[in-house]
Amino acid sequence: MSFKKQNSASLISHILILLAVIAVMAFLRPESFWTVNNLSTVILQQAPYTILMAFGMSLAILAKGIDISMASVMVLSCYLSAPFFKEGNWLLGVLIAFGVGIGFGICNGLLISKIRIEPFIATFSVDFVALGIAYVVCNGKYIYGFSNSFRWITNGELIPGIPNVALITIVVFLLLLFLTRYTIYGRELYSVGYNAVAAQHSGIRVDRMIISVYAINGSLAALTGILFLGRLNAADPSIRGTLTMDSIASALVGGIAFGGGKGSVVNTVIGALIIMFIRNGMNILGISTNWQQSVVGLIILLSTFYNLGIENVIKKIIALRSMDQKQPVQ
Amino acid sequence: MTVDESNVILKMTGITKRFPGTLALDKVQLTCERGKVHVLLGENGAGKSTLMKIISGEYQRDEGTVWFNGREVNFTNVRQAMAAGISMIHQELSLLPERTIAQNIYLGHEPEKEGFKGIVDQKKMVTDSKALMDSLGLDMDPQTSVKKLSIAQQQMVEVVKALSQEVRLVIMDEPTSSLTSREINKLFEIVERLKQNGTAIIYISHRMDEIKRIGDSITVMRDGQYIDTVSAAEADLDTLITMMVGRKIQKMYERNYREPGKVIFETDNLCGLRFRDVNIKVREGEIVSLSGLIGAGRTEFAKAVFGIDPIDAGCFKLYGRQINRIDPTNAIKYSMCLLPEDRKKEGLVLQTPIKENLTAACLKKTFKMGILRNKPENEIGEKYVRELRVATPNADKIVGELSGGNQQKVVIGKWLETGCKFLIFDEPTRGIDVGAKCEIYILLDSLVHQGYGILLITSELNEVIGISDRVYVMKDGEITGELTRDELSQDRIMRYAVGEGEVV
Amino acid sequence: MKRRIFMLLLLVLLVGVLPAWNKMEKAAGEQEIVVIIKNNTVPFWISVADGARAAGEEFGYKVTIKTPVETAEGSGNEQQAQLVDEAIAKGVDSVVMTPVDSKAIIPVVARLKEANIPIINLNTRIADDTLYETFVGLENINQGYDTAKALFDGMGGKGKIFIIEGSTGAQTSIDRVKGVEKALTEYPEIEVIAQQSANYNRAEALNVVQNLLQAHPDVDAIFCCNDEMALGAAEAVDAAGKTGQIKISGQDANDDACEAIREGKIFVTSYGNPYMQGYTAVQAAVDVLEGKEVELFYEVKTKVVNIDNVDTFKD
């Protein structure tokens, strides 16, 4: 495909970072880090939530935006739908969760595309609104204790050995990969991210594209929320935690550039895994949780510098190889 | 051709530059003298800009030597070259749109407040740039932000910027591509003055008529190779073109006129930003030009019709359909397209391959069921690379890496692929070499024979006269005259354009 | 254009709503006590607020609850300072204060004293004890100590534990951990094998405990500085299939933690009686305003809650 040349360079370099993180940890703590159990816990149980949220963040960034509101929208949608899941009224729960998620997403999209508020400011405000509503609705009463059949959505194993949450994440990943890479929608998304003016001149409806991206984010937030209910067995506004920061970090560390248009959901997965393994590794090493924030920040910086350097080197190698295969200028 | 060695300021020999998949320069040489204009000629993609960027420190050469002002130099960045007295006016505009004219002119060498190191003296910057622009005969407010300027005005700001400090060598890479004869005259006066001051000038243009007017010597390049250097006085245009293109071009403007068909586009007192009460029509099988000075409102008109800018009042008819409001998506659906003036910002997604740009405006038509597939896209890519002779190893090349003229060909290809029958072309031959221009004229001619209707906005009067069936002239947003093919002359167009009416 | 209309609508909305809101505030009782607490989002503080309001009603005072939007040390303190200044400007009669940051709040509270507004310190101590009339609260150290002892006893007096701290720098977390350390001196066979913060956050605690279990699968118990983290830990232990094997303790006795005690997922927690804290603080403020003698410290007693008293501890 078309983005291959550019993207494989950035992808390879970020896979290298991931491998380096894993290698360092495996070297320091082979007995507890380098075990099937630990690796699968991180990849299959912990990472999916960050990955799902980071998918949304990545789409927004690819379209030259950002979505600060995702985590709060997730909290709100899972808070509003939780009572129904608890009662066993699943259909209504799902409808409410996705309704809230997509509703807020469309709201973001309208603010950004129609009223032309900067994406950061628009979603930042919506973040407050959503979280505020969640706190009001919650009023200090956590919803706790869901049926096992509900929690099966998250923790069950439709395919033995792979928790459903991981399976769902893989499905979402494949869907998004297909959508962004192999469909007109994806092509238009990248065009808007690279150069919205040119996209508009080519007859692409830029406004609709932006609204749809944030609507997808909203539904990803809703999905994550439902899965989170199953994992935590509770709805609690504080689960918002560091998810926003982690998903931005995942996109950046994975090599999705803030300028828009550069990177793919594969980068997101790599980025999220890097973040999760750092957190996991530092816990195992017994380093204070507070250091994790600093280390994540440092990794973002490093990977940005590193992008500039190593990516060019890799690009050159790829370019040299491709030069041999192609004919000279006519 | 003889060179006065003592007068030489720049001497390049054996310059080679490779890009991935492309040998852009192959042992090229160039010698420039003080107080002389050296013209660089070559087709799109011949390597002219690349050679210039090596002088200005933007690119590094792979082989060869460069002497400047008596010593061997190796500039590794633009600053070094600037410090040595080399200034470049870029083919592609490179101003910062959000900044003011003054800030752009002094970008990188802002005057400092006396006694305060590192603090920019805003006042001095404004007065200095005003003075500088006055001395060059330009009337612009230095505090306007650049994004409000037309492309031509931006181009002039680039010129001012290049002259805002002590220069020994000025490189002008297609400075006139978007200027009309008025501004061109002004520019040539500036060039004349620079020559008298002993400044050397390298001048690149695809407008052959300019070359003999201001050139002293001419170097021709083709496909990254040095062909020859001749003195401008002795050179003859046909020979130059043949050297450049590698074949003979019989006739520049190819037109086989035909009887126009029904009206496909007609405006009814259309008003919008910077134009009002426009009543024009275009018929099937017609090339209609919209002529006028820069800033007359022609581009704004085109943008409103295509749905980029709003229509304030009036309406227009397109293939019988009455239209009061429109957006680009629908415009394309109704078989209209606009080749925009600024190809870099509006026409192309520079970071993506040629073939993706070619299909950008007709994704739904190209890909069934919304799924991208390689085959149709590759076919389209190959087709236009071949038909429009885009200088590239293949259609996978990133558009931003193409030479300026070849980028323009890709934009044209994009619109041809949509199959739209009413084409608005805003400066389609801007920056395109003679050979390709000639091909585009042939193409336009064949299109109208297939029933297309073309509204052409161009600043080149020769072009207007050479290929139009009819011409409307616009001045300050209003149509001031309409000329049929028989009535066409430079004089008449200019009179309407500056507002003197029809005084013969 | 669209943007302008939007802004206009917003403005109209504000202009319409603000005066009405203002009137509402002015209408109530004569003497006003402002209660500034840490937040109004977690069950603990909502109970505190309930208690405070109940006392206000009972004694015939107007009680206004104010909370910062953010609870992080820096910005939370900033916002609390703002709330204090508003109270001074409004000329309220007494302020009940729970500082987000015990030290940084000192100059702010000093302004209240200058304005002759009596201060009741609630729940978390202000670092300068000359500034307030009395302190109402529990001893977090004692609470941690009691809970830890109950946990250690449940372990049979020996084994390995994790300590999951709250937000770094939070006084409650520091004190509760101190309580655990005090208890540890009495149980020499209990060993702390890991100590990490999970920011009082359920989701974070789940991941942290899951990760720690990888390094230390042989742990016997987990001491958590609040219930949310305990519940996160419980899910991690559950996922590892070790519910019941690894004993977990929380703090605060929230409803969902009590539920988890009934399910056997949490072993023990501790009731800080937030309602009583809020109530007592307002009562103390009323006493000060009415010129009655007040003591220097009203200790609200905590209660260890486990499977035996989970249904009765609030009575």
Ligand SMILES: Nc1ncnc2c1ncn2[C@@H]1O[C@H](COP(=O)(O)OP(=O)(O)OP(=O)(O)O)[C@@H](O)[C@H]1O
């Ligand atoms: N940055 C780049 N990366 C890769 N290839 C490049 C790059 N810049 C230029 N080229 C290639 O080098 C060749 C020469 O380009 P150049 O821009 O110098 O042409 P030019 O003579 O200025 O043409 P034009 O008249 O169209 O401006 C072209 O084939 C172009 O595709």
Ligand SMILES: [Mg+2]
């Ligand atoms: Mg060029």
